[in-house]
Each structure stands twice: as C-alpha cells, then as structure tokens.
Amino acid sequence: MDVTPGIDFAEFAKALIHSRQHVAPRRLVEPGPSKVQMQDILSAAAAAPDHGQLLPWRFVQVPVDKRDLLAEVFGQALQDRDPHATPEQIDNARDKAFRSPFLMLAIARLVGSTPQQDARRQEAGELAVGDAERLVSLGCAIQNLLLVAHALGFGSGLTSGQALLSPRLRALFQLQTFEQAVCCINIGTVSKAKPARLRPNVAEFVTSL
Numbered sequence: 111m112d113v114t115p116g117i118d119f120a121e122f123a124k125a126l127i128h129s130r131q132h133v134a135p136r137r138l139v140e141p142g143p144s145k146v147q148m149q150d151i152l153s154a155a156a157a158a159p160d161h162g163q164l165l166p167w168r169f170v171q172v173p174v175d176k177r178d179l180l181a182e183v184f185g186q187a188l189q190d191r192d193p194h195a196t197p198e199q200i201d202n203a204r205d206k207a208f209r210s211p212f213l214m215l216a217i218a219r220l221v222g223s224t225p226q227q228d229a230r231r232q233e234a235g236e237l238a239v240g241d242a243e244r245l246v247s248l249g250c251a252i253q254n255l256l257l258v259a260h261a262l263g264f265g266s267g268l269t270s271g272q273a274l275l276s277p278r279l280r281a282l283f284q285l286q287t288f289e290q291a292v293c294c295i296n297i298g299t300v301s302k303a304k305p306a307r308l309r310p311n312v313a314e315f316v317t318s319l
C-alpha cells in the first residue's frame with residue numbers, strides 16, 4: 111500500500127468507518143453524486159475481498175427515468191402478497207422507488223450451496239466458494255461503496271423487504287436462477303441528520319478459544 115506522508119491512515123479510516131450511519135432514503139435528497147463521484151463510489155466495490163476472483167455479485171442502477179418501472183414492481187408485489195392492500199399502502203410501496211437521487215440493486219451471484227456441499231467440494235479438491243463466502247464478498251463491496259460515498263459527503267442507506275423476493279422484481283432485473291436480490295443501495299445528500307447509533311462493544315461479538 112502506498113503510504114502518503116502526512117496522512118494518518120489509521121485515524122482517517124477509524125473516523126470514516128465510525129461516522130458512517132444508515133440514512134433512511136426519504137432523508138436522502140438532491141444533489142446526488144455526480145457521474146465522476148459515482149465512478150469513484152462504484153470503483154470501491156472492486157476492491158472487495160473476492161476469493162477466486164469470481165465476482166460473485168453485480169449491481170444494477172435504476173436511473174431516475176426508470177424509477178416508475180421499479181415503482182410498478184413494488185406496488186404489484188404488495189398486491190400479490192396482500193390482495194386487500196389499500197390504495198394508500200400501494201402508493202406507499204410505490205413511493206419507495208422514488209426516494210433517493212441514486213438507487214441501485216445489489217445482486218449476489220450464488221451457487222445454491224450448503225456448508226456440507228462446500229465441504230464435499232473442497233474435499234474433492236474443487237475451489238469451493240460457497241454462498242456464505244459470496245455473500246461476505248458482496249457485503250464488503252457494499253461497505254466499500256458506502257464508505258466512499260460517506261467520504262465524499264453523501265449519506266446512504268440500505269433497504270430490503272419482501273418485494274426483493276418477488277418474481278416481478280426478478281423479471282425486471284433479469285435475475286438468473288442462482289442470483290439473489292439482496293438490498294437496494296440509496297445515496298444522496300442528507301436532509302436531516304440523526305443522532306449516532308450506539309454500537310455494540312467488542313466484547314459482545316468477540317470471544318476467545
């Protein structure tokens with residue numbers, strides 16, 4: 111790694127990581143990142159750990175002029191799940207497609223493996239990069255994006271929900287059999303900041319053998 115004199119990387123990294131927080135998409139407003147900034151943000155995903163360099167994920171941007179397609183899927187998916195959904199609930203579901211200046215879907219490219227199958231393939235000498243590893247790689251790619259967006263002064267939020275499982279959404283994004291829509295990534299200018307979340311203590315998630 112190049113180390114630039116005069117920059118304390120550890121302090122910078124800690125400040126960046128600990129100050130990022132989820133921002134609800136309704137609080138993400140214009141301006142969103144410029145094309146150049148967006149390129150910086152997206153490039154960060156490529157720096158994610160990727161065992162075997164399989165690129166087990168991809169992202170599909172939903173530009174503003176295509177949001178109505180996503181809104182239609184969100185609204186229809188709700189009605190599929192709940193035929194009694196009220197017009198207000200349907201409007202609310204549709205509205206989620208329009209909430210942040212930049213929106214894209216994160217898609218994991220999985221193999222449909224269980225830990226047992228991964229173990230068998232590893233025993234057989236195959237490179238077994240199972241679904242757990244693939245999802246970790248996607249998570250790292252997403253976090254990289256979020257941190258660069260944050261460093262550029264933007265807020266971000268991840269959103270999921272049952273609509274991501276809908277066949278309608280799968281069709282819109284042309285998901286292949288072993289692809290899974292994991293979450294939407296929303297980026298924009300923060301209209302209203304919120305207090306920092308209490309983070310867990312290290313002792314809550316680290317033990318020792």
Ligand SMILES: Cc1cc2nc3c(=O)[nH]c(=O)nc-3n(C[C@H](O)[C@H](O)[C@H](O)COP(=O)(O)O)c2cc1C
Nearest residue numbers: 130131132133134267268269270271292293294307
């Ligand atoms: C895969 C994924 C999906 C998420 N989906 C939602 C969501 O649908 N709605 C929501 O409010 N937050 C969602 N979040 C954001 C979390 O709620 C948020 O990260 C958590 O509250 C911790 O806050 P922080 O990111 O500020 O640390 C999601 C996070 C992840 C990792």
